[in-house]
Amino acid sequence: MDSPRSDVLAILPALNESDTVASVVEAVRRELGIDVLVVDDGSIDGTGDIARTAGAKVVRHPFNLGVGAALRTGFRFAVASGYSAAVQIDADGQHDPSSAQRLLQPVVDGNADLVVGSRFSSGYEVSFLRGRGMKMLSRMVSRRVGVELSDTTSGFRAFSRPTLEIFARRYPSQYLSDTVEALLLASAEGLRIIESPAQMHTRKGGSPSAGAWKSAYHMLRLMLVIVISPIRRPLPTESIR
Amino acid sequence: MKVSLVLIAMALVMLVVILEALRRRRLSEGFALLWISVGVGALILAFARPLIDWLSRSIGISYGPTLVFAGSTVVLFIISLNLTIHITRLESRVEKLAQELALHEALSDDGSEPTDGEV
Numbered sequence: 001m002d003s004p005r006s007d008v009l010a011i012l013p014a015l016n017e018s019d020t021v022a023s024v025v026e027a028v029r030r031e032l033g034i035d036v037l038v039v040d041d042g043s044i045d046g047t048g049d050i051a052r053t054a055g056a057k058v059v060r061h062p063f064n065l066g067v068g069a070a071l072r073t074g075f076r077f078a079v080a081s082g083y084s085a086a087v088q089i090d091a092d093g094q095h096d097p098s099s100a101q102r103l104l105q106p107v108v109d110g111n112a113d114l115v116v117g118s119r120f121s122s123g124y125e126v127s128f129l130r131g132r133g134m135k136m137l138s139r140m141v142s143r144r145v146g147v148e149l150s151d152t153t154s155g156f157r158a159f160s161r162p163t164l165e166i167f168a169r170r171y172p173s174q175y176l177s178d179t180v181e182a183l184l185l186a187s188a189e190g191l192r193i194i195e196s197p198a199q200m201h202t203r204k205g206g207s208p209s210a211g212a213w214k215s216a217y218h219m220l221r222l223m224l225v226i227v228i229s230p231i232r233r234p235l236p237t238e239s240i241r
Numbered sequence: 242m243k244v245s246l247v248l249i250a251m252a253l254v255m256l257v258v259i260l261e262a263l264r265r266r267r268l269s270e271g272f273a274l275l276w277i278s279v280g281v282g283a284l285i286l287a288f289a290r291p292l293i294d295w296l297s298r299s300i301g302i303s304y305g306p307t308l309v310f311a312g313s314t315v316v317l318f319i320i321s322l323n324l325t326i327h328i329t330r331l332e333s334r335v336e337k338l339a340q341e342l343a344l345h346e347a348l349s350d351d352g353s354e355p356t357d358g359e360v
């Protein structure tokens with residue numbers, strides 16, 4: 001993927017990332033040479049306008065709907081605009097654009113449908129409790145999905161066209177379900193999931209999304225989702241334009 | 242004894258109803274977790290009559306079940322307050338959505354610049 005590709009889209013869900021969004025958009029455009037879509041999830045700090053000035057296409061939610069919903073908006077945009085692959089990148093500068101290229105490669109080559117960038121295979125540090133929780137989640141998800149995954153809550157991912165089409169019609173919108181439950185959904189749909197090491201930086205701006213109690217609650221909720229998934233009704237498939 | 246069996250059965254039925262609603266995706270995981278903890282709480286109370294009696298005596302209530310009633314009133318109050326907060330948020334979102342749509346239609350009808358979502 002050395003030459004710029006016009007049929008690949010970078011999807012950047014963004015909520016109040018005015019400090020970092022411009023530099024991320026520029027870096028992705030410079031290093032990957034692909035189109036960038038910023039899904040402004042109800043920002044009140046002008047993130048959308050800054051992103052547009054930096055050269056991104058922008059879709060704006062009228063109010064905050066969460067990362068999962070923002071991603072699905074991105075998937076719908078990608079499908080409607082005819083892109084053949086997409087990569088999800090954080091707008092806060094945590095994800096390294098050169099790693100995005102490595103995530104996209106298997107998808108572009110047709111060897112995978114969903115590539116998950118893993119922080120841990122490249123030495124990313126998190127707090128002890130959070131690390132234990134993430135490990136436990138990863139073990140549970142790996143068992144369900146049948147693929148060894150070390151970083152199931154990673155939001156650094158690449159998607160093939162078939163994956164985009166499925167996710168455009170149904171995608172979990174609850175907080176963090178967009179990462180964990182999406183893997184279960186992809187696996188149930190027979191999509192080929194692989195993991196790839198990805199470079200991640202500590203945050204350049206913004207604040208971490210949740211405190212300790214909230215994290216514990218979300219962890220519990222995700223475990224409930226994973227445990228009940230085999231007998232749960234599939235997410236409803238919705239019609240799209 | 243019979244009473245606690247009935248209570249246990251009620252708590253179990255409650256848990257089954259919650260899990261079934263979750264299974265059918267009529268209930269999101271977040272709310273399900275809330276109701277499951279209420280159900281488990283009810284189950285524990287059904288098993289733990291001596292605990293209730295001890296607890297109520299220690300805070301000066303002579304008839305144990307009164308404490309259970311008081312406790313469940315507080316829990317139900319918190320949950321319904323939570324629900325009205327959610328409804329309030331949904332109301333303001335619907336209002337905003339309708340306004341955005343109305344403005345979008347108006348501004349793209351009169352031949353002005355396409356607004357590209359920035360209304």
